[in-house]
Amino acid sequence: MDATDATPAVRLDGVSKQFADSYAVRDLDLDIEAGQFFSLLGPSGCGKTTSLRMIGGFTDPTEGSVLLAGEDVTGLPPDKRNVNTVFQSYALFDHLSIADNIAFGLKRKGVDRAEIRKRVAEMLELVQLGGLADRRPRTLSGGQRQRVALARALVNRPAVLLLDEPLAALDLKLRRQMQVELKQIQREVGITFVFVTHDQDEALTMSDRIAVLNAGRVEQCGTPEDVYEHPASSFVASFMGTSNLMTGTYRGGEVALDQGPALPVGSRPGITDGTAVSVSVRPEKIWLSDFEPGMSKLSGVIRETVYSGPTTTYLIELAPGVTLSVLEQNTARARMEDRWSGGETVEFGWRPEHCLVLA
Amino acid sequence: MTLVRESSAAAPARPAVRPRRRRGRADRRPRVLVAVTALFFALLYLPIGVVALFSFNSEKSLTVFGGFSLRWYRAFAHDDVLISSLGTSLRISLVAMAGSVVLGVALALGLVRCRTRLGSLAGLVMLVPLITPEIVTGVASMLLFKGLGVALSTGTVMLSEITFSISYVTVILRSRVAALNPEVEEAAMDLGATRWQAVRLVTLPALLPAVLASAVLIFALVFDDFVLAYFTTGVDPQPLSVRIYSAIRFGVQPTINAVGTLMLAGSVCLIALALFIPRLFGRRGGLDILSGE
Numbered sequence: 001m002d003a004t005d006a007t008p009a010v011r012l013d014g015v016s017k018q019f020a021d022s023y024a025v026r027d028l029d030l031d032i033e034a035g036q037f038f039s040l041l042g043p044s045g046c047g048k049t050t051s052l053r054m055i056g057g058f059t060d061p062t063e064g065s066v067l068l069a070g071e072d073v074t075g076l077p078p079d080k081r082n083v084n085t086v087f088q089s090y091a092l093f094d095h096l097s098i099a100d101n102i103a104f105g106l107k108r109k110g111v112d113r114a115e116i117r118k119r120v121a122e123m124l125e126l127v128q129l130g131g132l133a134d135r136r137p138r139t140l141s142g143g144q145r146q147r148v149a150l151a152r153a154l155v156n157r158p159a160v161l162l163l164d165e166p167l168a169a170l171d172l173k174l175r176r177q178m179q180v181e182l183k184q185i186q187r188e189v190g191i192t193f194v195f196v197t198h199d200q201d202e203a204l205t206m207s208d209r210i211a212v213l214n215a216g217r218v219e220q221c222g223t224p225e226d227v228y229e230h231p232a233s234s235f236v237a238s239f240m241g242t243s244n245l246m247t248g249t250y251r252g253g254e255v256a257l258d259q260g261p262a263l264p265v266g267s268r269p270g271i272t273d274g275t276a277v278s279v280s281v282r283p284e285k286i287w288l289s290d291f292e293p294g295m296s297k298l299s300g301v302i303r304e305t306v307y308s309g310p311t312t313t314y315l316i317e318l319a320p321g322v323t324l325s326v327l328e329q330n331t332a333r334a335r336m337e338d339r340w341s342g343g344e345t346v347e348f349g350w351r352p353e354h355c356l357v358l359a
Numbered sequence: 360m361t362l363v364r365e366s367s368a369a370a371p372a373r374p375a376v377r378p379r380r381r382r383g384r385a386d387r388r389p390r391v392l393v394a395v396t397a398l399f400f401a402l403l404y405l406p407i408g409v410v411a412l413f414s415f416n417s418e419k420s421l422t423v424f425g426g427f428s429l430r431w432y433r434a435f436a437h438d439d440v441l442i443s444s445l446g447t448s449l450r451i452s453l454v455a456m457a458g459s460v461v462l463g464v465a466l467a468l469g470l471v472r473c474r475t476r477l478g479s480l481a482g483l484v485m486l487v488p489l490i491t492p493e494i495v496t497g498v499a500s501m502l503l504f505k506g507l508g509v510a511l512s513t514g515t516v517m518l519s520e521i522t523f524s525i526s527y528v529t530v531i532l533r534s535r536v537a538a539l540n541p542e543v544e545e546a547a548m549d550l551g552a553t554r555w556q557a558v559r560l561v562t563l564p565a566l567l568p569a570v571l572a573s574a575v576l577i578f579a580l581v582f583d584d585f586v587l588a589y590f591t592t593g594v595d596p597q598p599l600s601v602r603i604y605s606a607i608r609f610g611v612q613p614t615i616n617a618v619g620t621l622m623l624a625g626s627v628c629l630i631a632l633a634l635f636i637p638r639l640f641g642r643r644g645g646l647d648i649l650s651g652e
Contacts, residue, residue: 058548091543153549
């Protein structure tokens with residue numbers, strides 16, 4: 001690996017942002033590799049937008065430094081940074097045409113007219129808005145405005161594109177479509193995307209890497225599979241999808257639940273016997289009435305059956321106060337009349353490695 | 360017999376009653392209120408109507424209408440003193456308009472963005488000129504200029520008019536500035552504009568309808584203003600309103616009616632323009648002059 005490859009496109013080095021007497025971001029270290037689709041994921045107030053604004057130069061960190069391609073840009077204004085932003089509200093210029101909106105950044109840079117016209121046309125093509133060049137932003141739909149905002153930022157060929165929940169205002173169907181499109185565009189232009197979202201589905205679908213933020217700190221940073229399959233904390237486990245979280249005490253490869261039986265778990269080095277831990281099992285990792293050798297087997301009472309099209313969710317009471325959610329696919333093999341109903345006692349189980357121990 | 364007749368009469372009567380009641384509820388117009396409203400408008404516009412009517416009088420009389428003529432308009436056109444006063448008033452209005460709009464817009468931007476205690480205090484203080492009796496501001500301005508040893512002139516009128524017009528501009532602009540999306544200015548800076556370029560290229564164009572509307576309003580207000588002008592003007596040249604006042608003290612000339620009617624026509628045109636400007640920019644609905652929305 002040579003030196004230039006190792007330089008991250010964005011590096012946050014011990015960055016903190018303090019507002020009055022509370023921290024929005026606290027001692028954040030983050031490396032974002034060039035060319036990646038990187039998501040900052042977390043609930044509202046976790047500091048993800050503040051982090052993005054510090055990369056963009058709209059907010060100055062109270063401590064630490066922001067590096068772009070190895071260069072310290074802390075304190076530089078937005079117009080002196082080689083990054084562009086797609087704002088949550090799109091922030092289009094209503095008094096300018098779509099073409100002039102997209103040309104705005106190039107005009108600031110003093111690119112010559114013929115070149116501007118060519119690049120604006122290319123961009124309109126890329127975001128599939130050819131023919132709308134002379135329209136005003138007000139006359140466009142939400143999805144189209146979103147594309148204009150994207151084109152206006154990308155046309156400047158920034159080293160990093162920052163996206164602040166750009167899909168939040170779109171309806172579900174359009175959002176799904178734009179997720180795929182954004183990902184395709186990112187691959188096509190090869191620019192590093194830093195994408196802020198509170199929607200874990202969105203982050204999982206689009207990202208090369210995800211940083212899960214909570215209360216101004218990174219809880220976990222990794223690939224979507226990593227973060228979903230091996231959550232590093234109970235916060236990550238519960239924020240990424242649905243998890244059955246239970247508390248208990250670790251002892252020799254097993255966790256004795258506070259309420260309920262002892263569960264065999266995957267080996268977890270570094271945890272000593274007697275430590276209070278959480279365990280997590282994903283609803284879709286639980287098998288019902290059909291087992292493999294070596295599985296942990298348990299039984300419980302069905303409390304609720306929730307049918308939702310392609311899947312059925314069962315709420316099973318394992319012990320008083322411990323209810324697990326179990327997801328079953330309604331595939332061609334599953335027969336409708338095979339479903340359990342409330343009050344029945346069922347056997348279920350999981351592979352020990354799917355029962356995760358969280359400190 | 361009687362019973363049958365009563366019941367058969369009652370049945371068709373019911374539907375006839377219903378629509379009358381419904382209409383009564385929707386369009387109830389107590390005559391007293393109609394009369395009061397009519398009286399209000401009569402008292403408001405009758406004197407102005409009389410001035411306009413007598414400006415076309417062929418006689419010199421202010422009580423007897425002798426027939427239609429443009430005699431007094433001609434007299435006004437040949438009255439060098441009044442014409443030069445009109446020129447002075449136009450100059451004062453234009454300068455006051457430009458000055459107060461520039462300062463008022465800047466103040467509105469500052470007040471909305473500066474969220475400190477001092478900022479909100481300034482926002483309150485800014486409103487004081489709107490409720491201060493003009494006679495007080497007039498006398499105060501005069502005393503200030505006298506105290507500083509500044510000779511009263513057209514320049515002092517301009518300064519005073521600018522000072523006391525800023526509040527109007529700021530009040531109109533403030534709600535519009537507050538309604539701006541702060542991300543739009545950030546987007547401009549993100550795209551390589553400096554802070555000042557962002558304001559010039561993005562913020563001001565977004566505020567343009569309200570800026571123009573407030574400019575027209577200030578022009579009309581200053582052009583019509585008498586009290587402040589009276590206390591701060593020099594002897595010569597005098598603004599039109601002050602000139603008319605001095606002229607009336609030596610007996611009312613019908614020429615004044617013609618001048619008054621022309622000023623009225625001019626003001627109506629300006630106000631109409633102020634209401635029309637936002638539509639020019641394709642905003643839905645008119646612009647409320649006082650809120651700027």
